[in-house]
Amino acid sequence: MNEFLKNKSILITGGTGSFGKKFVETLVSRYPEVKRIVIYSRDELKQYEMSQYLNKSHHAGLRYFIGDVRDAERLKRACEDVDIIIHAAALKQVPTAEYNPMECIKTNVMGAENVINAALDCGVENVVALSTDKAAAPINLYGATKLCSDKLFVSANNVKGSRDISFSVVRYGNVMGSRGSVIPFFLGKRSEGVLPVTHDQMTRFNISLEEGVELVLFALQNSLGGEIFVPKLPSYNIMDLAEAIGPECEKKITGIRPGEKLHEDMITESDALNTLELEKYFIIHPTTNKWNSIREELLNSGKARAVAHNFSYNSGKNDTFLAVDEIRSLIKRHLDPAFNA
Template sequence: MQQVLITGGTGSVAGAIVERLLADPAVERIVIYSRDEHKQGDMMQRVAQSGTPFDFFLGDICDEEALFRALAGIDTVIHTAAMRLVPHAEANPAECHRINVGGANALTRAVGRSDVSKVVAISSDKAVAPSTIYGTTKFAMERILVDADKRQNARYSLVRYANVIDTRSSVAPLFLKQKESGVLTITDPDMTRFSIAKRDGVDLVMTAVNDGLGGDIFMPISPSYRVGDMAEAIAPEAEHRIIGSRPGEKMHEIMFSMVESPQVVKRGANYVFLPRTGRWDVEPYCEQTGATKLETLFEYGSGDNDDWLSVEDIRRVLRDEGMIA
């Protein structure tokens, strides 16, 4: 992993990945590929004194030729570019499909013409039994990259995780903002979510970069919390106003389904899903990696998890992430 390109490289998770890469002496150069010149300018200032060479490319993720030019000399690609806010995706389904599916196609074609050896892409729990256009496009992206893994010299691995607790797609920043008004809008207090901090997401990405064999989808084993408990942890004195769920919003997050379960193994602190359309079956993957088959088949959802965060646990997580004092 000497020269790394990050698509969507100015996003919040990508920014955390950059910080991790800056601490890795094996990283010789970082390339940021995105389409927001203002965010690139801000990042240029932040990394100016890092000592690591940076290049910045302005380009659309669907532009194969621009991607190909940016991939010159690159060993590893971390693909974070996506349209991911569910309400915006539902209101703009064609654009969501263009970016998330068209971008995956453009990336695999560009990588196939390059000397890239490893690609790691960020998927989502919403790709499991998708109920929104965003989830559907992430499901398609997974299949496109797993297929490319079989046909190219580059190895493609993915990570699948839920909403990161300290990013805009999570309910926590919304509640922190609403706290100032004295009213928190809650879809359903019994709705559950997996607890994934930004550093956990970065850890998972780096695990896939370093240990992925291609055609494997890494998923973290994480605790769950109830949305009502999150509201209580952030603003117990505020009014908690129930507004109902948004179109397509699931009551519980699902990291892998019962249908996928036969192709899931436990590898270290994570589960790994091996799509039947990919290069690996369960037995040889376990022999190669030391992973273990599931003793019983099950659906891994946030609603029936064995590990739960209490209200005080949630406050501790928020303090650890610097979101509350």
């Protein structure tokens, strides 16, 4: 068994969200020798419900902290004796962020700064922050706040001084089945016979919760500090998704919502000069003296290769698209074993 998390104390902000629950489930099943798992979130009901089904794991180190990443003092208290922070807390609904901009900024930007300060003050060893494809070339407030958050975590490596701590970021696309996302929305709507589609040419990257967890674990094991890890993912067209879920349903075009893109980016052409390609992932690295030497070592060792100077990673120009039958298979495997369409 891989023991890189043995005797570690791990805190997950937004720990009762879709990712947080899957990540904790993975920890208790795969890494039983984790010393302590702190689930930090605002919702007492979700914590209670999570504790009920996780109690079956009999993991002695599960802890539940009510708290908000906006509350720096409470967050710092929760981070005492913590070795690793996974920062998953965010306000992520695009229309809600457009309508309530300062609330989104307080959580996604100021909350990120609070996580960084708590990690620096409490002797944390490793911090991995979750980002989104909407942070690349953002056109909505949510994406802009996550870009700010990414920049804060990357630059935190410049102010750590002599502390033995690494800050890194993972950036990925739409998560299958996450709350408020399009797949559960369509699944809920198909009984009505009409699926609202914003634009028939819209595309998105696709990742399962399990794949998101694996990416974070990869970052924990391999981060040197300052990287943005980007997985290689398939895309889907929104009409193919609608067909996969509701082949008999009417597909009603409703128009793109405020702040919504037709296609998503995860790596822009401007990032190409600082991007390395691995087997399953890309790494966007900062331009620093430390990373200049690391880049050369990775290239010379054959562990990574440089991408083309005009490279970009866009859901509409992706090399891999999911077919309708593949989408149905993924929904059945990851969301609903009884699903049929």
